[in-house]
Amino acid sequence: MTLTVAEIASRLGAAYEGDGACAITGVGGLRDARRGDVTFLANPRYASAVGATQASAILVSAAFDRKASVALIRCENPDAAFAQVVQWFAPAPVEWAPGVHPLALVAPDAVLGEGVRVGPFSVVEAGARIGARTAIAAQVYVGAACEIGEDGRIYPQVSLRERVRLGARVIVHNGTVIGSDGFGYTVTAGGARQKIPQLGTVVVGDDVEIGANVTIDRARFGKTIIGNGVKIDNLVQIAHNVVIGDHAVIVAQVGIAGSTMIGGKAVIAGQAGVGGHLVVGEGAIVGGQAAVTKNVPPGQFVSGYPATPHQESMRLHAHIARLPEMRERLAELAERLARLEGKPKAAGPAPAGTEPA
Amino acid sequence: MTLTVAEIASRLGAAYEGDGACAITGVGGLRDARRGDVTFLANPRYASAVGATQASAILVSAAFDRKASVALIRCENPDAAFAQVVQWFAPAPVEWAPGVHPLALVAPDAVLGEGVRVGPFSVVEAGARIGARTAIAAQVYVGAACEIGEDGRIYPQVSLRERVRLGARVIVHNGTVIGSDGFGYTVTAGGARQKIPQLGTVVVGDDVEIGANVTIDRARFGKTIIGNGVKIDNLVQIAHNVVIGDHAVIVAQVGIAGSTMIGGKAVIAGQAGVGGHLVVGEGAIVGGQAAVTKNVPPGQFVSGYPATPHQESMRLHAHIARLPEMRERLAELAERLARLEGKPKAAGPAPAGTEPA
């Protein structure tokens, strides 16, 4: 795809400055764009990078007032405009042709909707049902009696254990495991662990996206539940019997222990851990690397180890940073106090080195 | 499966209150049970949830004294009783029929015990030996000269690199990698890293269960060792040359660095990290997200960053929480001290605002 600067501006309904005939053949970030690319400046914080960019044109806001040696396209919202431009130059998406690949293994009693695709070396076990137009990539495992809704997209090397249910329009990225056994044991008298059967399953709502190499355990009994619209990043661990409310966001490497409930629209930031049998309220925010050890009220932002309300946590960190100063202050007071205590004995303050310890 | 309340009580040798003829068709937790399910109340903490449950019957202890609108079955230990009931209603487990699937690829010199199953698209490389009745699911990779004991269960998409050994009755969940190269390099003069060959292997004992998407690296030389009865949760990282003692428990997302020894029956809680070349003693407990930077004596419970004995760590956190108060106290003392120091000059205490800084 090649478009001139003038053509891009015209498609965006925007004005431009500089060489309108300049040919644009791709897109890139300010830092990684090359000659022939168009880039954008959304955050004024990065304005200084404009001088160094290799791009041939930049989408900027009306407020941008630096000189630039390349073409400028003035947009109300450079970020949103760039999102449009990116799509014009995007490589054609990979097409997954419908149909069962001859090297896929689909059980005779599995029910596939219209337009379903099953890729090579994938297995669909007995009793599974796959909704219309859902694409199962190569090397996927769909366990017995699984149900997958319509218009889903299951990337290579995903594993769904038996009886797992996914809603409509669910995306699951490569290497993710849904429905593995929960981690539950009883301790015998001798200290060995005996496995507690994990007889439940996992139910995932509609419009959910799950990242790569995630693990979601099946319930001990009943269901581990991922609500509608939930977005889960890579390498997240969700233990048995967890319930995640609609539209919650779980960022990479988070771990959520057994039977915990995450409220709708809550956001759990990267590498945070949430203990077992807790409730994180609707719309709550858990900061990165936080360790949640008790319930979090709806709407509250918590952070730190153990997690406390973020402002309190920040205040404590500020206090910690001033500990050396506090310690000096304490020593100084002790010295002055000793001097005062010594007064009855001496006319003036005691000379340094002679105060009582 | 359908059982009446009276039939369930009779099988448990328990008394019941309410409608004994009520038909029960499933099980569920207090919160997710539906009409027709039986549930249980083990922890009095959740007694208030009894009123809201949709279940048709509840296993409760003798001490439970609330009114309930549904049938109650009185058990000495509702948790244990429920574990039994759950099995009566459990869906039939997935059967893995013995035999090598025609779409599996098994090396001619691999040795398979009686009743072994190898699923479709799995690979068993040259010289591998698999014990009697062990089930290798679909899409599994068993490297050259691996040895797997009897009665094991290897779920889809597990990878065992060459020469890895698993004991008897080992369960490995989907996506787990055992025997990948340890992370070892020498630094050249120019700052580049040169790979140190990782020539050892991994040996896993009997009765071990390993979760999903776990990584266990092979030793630089010799063996990374996972003892008998060890239980490892999802997304755990175990580096080269680690030794884990019998019956230790490693919770999700823990990382254990190279050459560290974890004592028997030790418990490492979720997201904790243990540094390299350390010893965590037998029966020690490492708290969630703890950072272990030195040896932990047998039986000790450590937590925090860096990990210290848990009680000490709790005490320090309490002190930190009171830092604002301490700071105020310090300011108050300074004011009083200044007032005292000013005394010789004034008859009474200096008025506020006139103390020396």
Place this chain on the structure above:
Amino acid sequence: MTLTVAEIASRLGAAYEGDGACAITGVGGLRDARRGDVTFLANPRYASAVGATQASAILVSAAFDRKASVALIRCENPDAAFAQVVQWFAPAPVEWAPGVHPLALVAPDAVLGEGVRVGPFSVVEAGARIGARTAIAAQVYVGAACEIGEDGRIYPQVSLRERVRLGARVIVHNGTVIGSDGFGYTVTAGGARQKIPQLGTVVVGDDVEIGANVTIDRARFGKTIIGNGVKIDNLVQIAHNVVIGDHAVIVAQVGIAGSTMIGGKAVIAGQAGVGGHLVVGEGAIVGGQAAVTKNVPPGQFVSGYPATPHQESMRLHAHIARLPEMRERLAELAERLARLEGKPKAAGPAPAGTEPA
């Protein structure tokens, strides 16, 4: 392979003490070596373990002055010498014969260099190019239009999404996913998330090694970049648009958020997290479990939560450890101050228990 102690010493150009005719058949660490093995002592810290080793010979330095009941081989650098010895006794590496396995599925227009190997149940999609002598193991997924350089080694169950590029001599361990969608959404008025298309790709340099079950997301547009010589350990998460400089080292379970740049030769230790849109300078070191929330200057060593210069962080931790003492000191000062304040009213110091609160 069997060598005598004298033969090993001779090959190393080293002197030995003890039974030169003793037959050595393997290698092992001090703690796990068995009769017939040779081991080594590099770190004097472990000298006390020499007495307990089961090994039949030990490589030691000239400075080692303990008595030993087994043969000693004196080396300038026992660690380096042992690395040589290990290779003599190493099992023959697994050979991956060149050629496309009849059970692999390679698109007709894929371009394979000379000596390429593609294992069983692997998929190489349309337009992919694989460099000479690169080995693709079993059950690997190589997406459309991927490019892999020469002499690479891609272990079983790795997934490369479309258009990902790997340089020469790249090693990718089992279960790793490269090119999964970045985690990007816009929030609608109702609080739901709408997926932002992730149209970019991932470019990996030469001589890179990537561990097991790692996830590296493709850029929103443009490229997520892994520089030359970078080494990445297991279970690491690298988000969209991250740039990692040449020869950086990323240890297990680290997470790097979107658009962050890691400088060349930087080292990010295990379980650390680096926030989004940050710059970690060249040669910087980030400690284990650290939480990087702002830019790190080149060469700086940071640690802690939030990450601060390591020495400062250590100093603050020392202060925290002394908080109980500080609190006692404060109470003592308060008591002495109260006594002083009481003086005008009493001839001597107030008796304990009568001071003002």
